[in-house]
Amino acid sequence: MMIAEVSEKFDVPQDTLRYYERIGLIPRVNRNKSGNRDYMEEDCKWVEFIKCMRGAGLPIEVLIEYVGLFQQGDETIETRKRLLIEQRKQLITRIEDMKKTLERLDYKITVYEQAVVQTEKTLRRPADYFCGKNSVDGN
Amino acid sequence: MMIAEVSEKFDVPQDTLRYYERIGLIPRVNRNKSGNRDYMEEDCKWVEFIKCMRGAGLPIEVLIEYVGLFQQGDETIETRKRLLIEQRKQLITRIEDMKKTLERLDYKITVYEQAVVQTEKTLRRPADYFCGKNSVDGN
DNA sequence: GCTTGACTTGGAGTTAACTCTAAGTGTTAT
DNA sequence: ATAACACTTAGAGTTAACTCCAAGTCAAGC
Structure with missing residues (x-):
């Protein structure tokens, strides 16, 4: 090939x-x-x-x-194993971090969803501007 | 602060x-x-x-x-929402990839575990060298 | 026999994301 | 009032991981 x-x-x-x-x-x-x-x-x-x-x-x-x-051959098997275990550990941590970030992103998106609906309502009833900036983004 | x-x-x-x-x-x-x-x-x-x-x-x-x-304010809410949704999508893909890699790493580690045990046995019965390189790493 | 195109090599250039440096300012402790 | 220290800025330097380039080789087709 x-x-x-x-x-x-x-x-x-x-x-x-x-x-x-x-x-x-x-x-x-x-x-x-x-x-x-x-x-x-x-x-x-x-x-x-x-x-x-x-x-x-x-x-x-x-x-x-x-x-x-x-x-280097079979004498390094133990070392290789330890290397992989260490990398697995770090990978698990990264995955956990990313899952948390994903949840946060999901939450933000639902908030934005509501904000959009809100905006649409406002457009239909342009009177109640007093609502002020419906500033989305609690971070 | x-x-x-x-x-x-x-x-x-x-x-x-x-x-x-x-x-x-x-x-x-x-x-x-x-x-x-x-x-x-x-x-x-x-x-x-x-x-x-x-x-x-x-x-x-x-x-x-x-x-x-x-x-830029509230007119960009819809755009921001779309941006977040796109990023969420990509994040999910990355997490899935990483999970697959993690499984693979796990599998490799179990194989190495067996190889180590094998090596220890060999050390105890140094006669059966004929087993040849018990070359771990199917990738 | 010459061109075309896929490959070879060593080395230079690029990109993203920092990280450091130099020169300067303001506040605090002796 | 002078040294020490935390901060400021603009800009240069670094690192990881590619990505590109130039010069050259080789085999196939016209």
């Missing part, structure tokens, strides 16, 4: 694929006789894995370390 | 607070007689709100737009 296909398949720019390989975020990909990258099944799995992890916000630095450990 | 207290209270660096104000991410804060920022209740609410939204990954650009709309 050439870089163009891999890029297409996983929706990762070619430049990014080369960059990831260059910095050791994915193990080195074999080249064919003409020197071009030829991605094996294994390489594709790495690309997909890294894309997934990056999408969840795991820092490149940490992932480089993980790949490095992997390439 | 002076900038040092606000910085402390919300755990946002002073430089970041100034930066946020400069770029319009929070409305301009009043200065006292000696020209220093004096944060009112309202300003603090903005700081806290922005911190929360940034923490969930909403881009600064979008938040600047929101603040700008807010300052």
